[in-house]
Amino acid sequence: MVATVTKTNLDGFRNEQDFIEDFLKREYSLVKPYRGLGLSSSSQWDLMGTAMVTPDYVRLTPDLQSRQGAVWSRIPLSVPDWELQVHFKIHGQGKKNLNGDGMAIWLTKDRMQNGPVFGNMNQFTGLGIFIDTYPNADKNLDRLFPFVSVMLGNGSLSYDHDYDGRTTELGGCAAMTRNAVYDTLLLVRYSKNRLTLMVDVDGKQEWKDCADVTGLRLPSGYFFGASSATGDLSDNHDLIAMKLYQLTVERTPEEEEAEEEEEEVTIPRVDNMEQFQVEVQEEEMSGVQFFFTLLFSVLGLGVLAVVGLSVYGRWKENKRKRFY
Numbered sequence: 001m002v003a004t005v006t007k008t009n010l011d012g013f014r015n016e017q018d019f020i021e022d023f024l025k026r027e028y029s030l031v032k033p034y035r036g037l038g039l040s041s042s043s044q045w046d047l048m049g050t051a052m053v054t055p056d057y058v059r060l061t062p063d064l065q066s067r068q069g070a071v072w073s074r075i076p077l078s079v080p081d082w083e084l085q086v087h088f089k090i091h092g093q094g095k096k097n098l099n100g101d102g103m104a105i106w107l108t109k110d111r112m113q114n115g116p117v118f119g120n121m122n123q124f125t126g127l128g129i130f131i132d133t134y135p136n137a138d139k140n141l142d143r144l145f146p147f148v149s150v151m152l153g154n155g156s157l158s159y160d161h162d163y164d165g166r167t168t169e170l171g172g173c174a175a176m177t178r179n180a181v182y183d184t185l186l187l188v189r190y191s192k193n194r195l196t197l198m199v200d201v202d203g204k205q206e207w208k209d210c211a212d213v214t215g216l217r218l219p220s221g222y223f224f225g226a227s228s229a230t231g232d233l234s235d236n237h238d239l240i241a242m243k244l245y246q247l248t249v250e251r252t253p254e255e256e257e258a259e260e261e262e263e264e265v266t267i268p269r270v271d272n273m274e275q276f277q278v279e280v281q282e283e284e285m286s287g288v289q290f291f292f293t294l295l296f297s298v299l300g301l302g303v304l305a306v307v308g309l310s311v312y313g314r315w316k317e318n319k320r321k322r323f324y
Contacts, residue, residue, distance in 0.1 A: 021248050022083060022245040022246060022247050022248070023245060023246045023248075024243060024244070024245055025079060025082075025244045025245065027075050028044075028073060028075065028077060028079070028224060028242075029241075029242060029243045029244050030045055030058070030073075030239070030241060030242040031241045031242075031243065032055070032056065032240075032241070033055065034053050034058060037053050037058070037071075038051075038071075043074070044073060044074050045071050045072065045073055045074060046071065046072050046074060046111075046112060047069075047070075047071055048069065048070040048071070048072065048112055048114075048227075049061075049068045049070055049114065049119065050062065050067045050069035051070055051071055052069075056240070057089065057238040057239060057240045058071055058238065058239045058240075059236060059237070059238050059239075060103060060119070060226065060227060060237040060238070060239060061119070061228045061229065061230050061234070061235075061236070061237045062234075062236055063092040063093060063094075063230075063234050063235055064230065064234055065230055065231065065232060065233075065234050066230060066231060066232075067229070067230045067234070068114055068227070068228070068229045068230075069119060069227065069228055069237075070112070070119050070120065070225055070226065070227035070228070071225060071226050071227075071239060072111040072112050072223055072224070072225040073111070073224040073225060075223075076220075076221040076222060076223055077107065077220065077221065077222055077223070077244075078221065079244070079246045081191040081246070081247040081248075081249045082190055082191075082244055082245060082246055083187065083188070083190075083244070083245040083247055084105075084186075084188040084189075084224070084242065084243070084245075085185060085186070085187050085241075085243045085245075086105055086185060086186040086187075086188070086239075086241070087183060087184070087239075087240040087241040088103065088131075088177075088184055088185075088186070088226075088237075088238060088239050088240060089180075089183075089184060089236075089238040089240060090102070090103065090131065090133060090177055090178045090179075090180075090184070090236070090237055090238070091178065091179050091180075091238075092178075092234060092235035092236055094233060094234065097134065097135065097145075098233055099133055099134065099178065099233050100133055100134035100230060100231055100232075100234065101118065101132070101133065101134050101228075101229050101230060101231055101233065102118055102130060102131050102132040102133040102134065102146070102229075102237075103118055103119075103130075103131050103227065103228035103237045103239075104117065104118035104119070104120060104129060104130045104227050104228070105129040105131075105186065105188070105224075105225075105226050105242075106120060106124070106126065106127065106128055106129075106223075106224065106225040106226065106227065107126050107127040107218065107223070107224055107225075108120075108124050108126030108127065108128070108153070108222055108223060109124075109125040109126050109155075109219075109221075109222055110124065110125065110223075111223040111225055116159075116161065116229075117130075117159045117161075118130060118132075118227055118228060118229050119227035119228050120225070120227045122158050122159055123153065123155060123156060123157065123158055124153040124155070125153055125154060125155040125267070126152075126153055126222050126268055127150070127151075127153075127218060127222075127268065128150070128151045128152075128153060128159070129148065129149070129150055129151075129186065130148065130149050130150075130151065130159075131146060131148050131175075131177055131186075132145065132146060132147050132148075132149065132164055133145060133177075133178050133235065134233060135147075135164060136161055136163070136164050137162060137163045137166070143164075143174065144174035145174065146174070146175060146176065146177045146178050147164070147172055147173070147175070148172050148173055148174075148175045148177070148186070148197070148210055148211075149164075149165055149169045149170075149171065149172030150170045150171050150172060150195065150197055150211050150213060151165060151168050151169060151170060152168075152170060152216060152268050152270055153168075153268065154267050154268055154269065155267070170195075170213045170270065171197065171211025171212065171213055172197075172210060172211055173199065173208070173209075173210035173211065175199045175201050175210065176201055176202075177199075177201050178235065180201055181203065182201065182203030183200070184199075184200070184201045185199065185200045185201070186198070186199055187199075187200070187207055189247075190216075190218065191249050192249065192251075192255070193214065193215055193216055193217055193271075194212070194213070194214050194215075194216065195211070195212075195213045195216045196211070196212050196213075197210040197211040197212075198210055213270065215270055215271025216268075216269075216270050216271075217265045217268065217269050217270070217271075218265065218268055219264075219265045219266055219267070219268065224242065224244070226239050226242065
């Protein structure tokens with residue numbers, strides 16, 4: 001489900017929402033000058049893999065092959081309604097479609113786990129937002145890259161890199177986040193079991209809708225993180241800031257009663273998950289591929305027939321000799 005694009009001024013966006021005010025939660029935020037990050041016991045974040053701190057950004061991976069890096073919050077999230085703003089930069093020397101692989105923003109049960117999903121474990125439990133810069137499946141360019149998408153993991157779902165995660169995608173949009181001239185930002189809001197994802201990558205100080213998922217239920221006590229990975233292709237993946245705001249949200253008496261009656265969420269889930277299911281068909285064989293496949297099959301059968309006739313002729317000749 002890809003959201004339609006609308007525009008909202010950054011300042012006006014907050015005034016149109018159904019919350020009264022917001023508070024920056026520093027314990028869940030990562031901002032310059034990153035003092036003590038990953039080194040001090042009092043730091044609220046951990047570094048992992050190739051991640052390194054500079055005065056202006058945290059570089060998750062450099063523009064080198066086969067690297068993984070991440071930064072993870074040490075404090076589990078206990079805020080029910082929140083907004084996360086992520087300022088990042090992806091850049092490198094590789095030409096378009098010769099760069100990779102991308103980065104991810106996480107809110108998950110487990111932290112500090114290496115793995116194949118943009119530097120984090122597969123079959124994760126929680127929320128993953130992927131900034132995918134390399135198209136694995138889209139040989140026919142039916143989707144523009146870089147592409148930002150949302151996935152909710154329940155501990156058993158797998159992210160399929162071969163199909164760019166389409167089979168488990170809840171929403172997303174194309175966003176020109178690589179080698180951008182302007183600041184690139186994501187905004188993630190979670191309130192009243194609704195997740196809203198927006199992007200600002202054009203330097204116009206405007207948010208654009210990217211994904212809107214209703215009926216999404218997240219347990220509390222999960223950890224924020226950001227990770228990245230490179231393979232045969234590479235890029236610099238820099239995290240500049242993550243700012244977490246607690247939202248004070250207005251609820252009607254009916255909404256408050258409904259929340260009190262709901263069972264505690266222990267495993268992430270989405271209501272009516274079927275509406276997000278995507279059928280991914282195997283790539284069909286082209287006419288040229290079919291011709292050569294048929295040709296080699298016929299040649300193979302011909303060789304087998306010649307060998308078979310040769311063996312049969314020798315067998316008959318040997319059988320005839322035994323009678324003399």
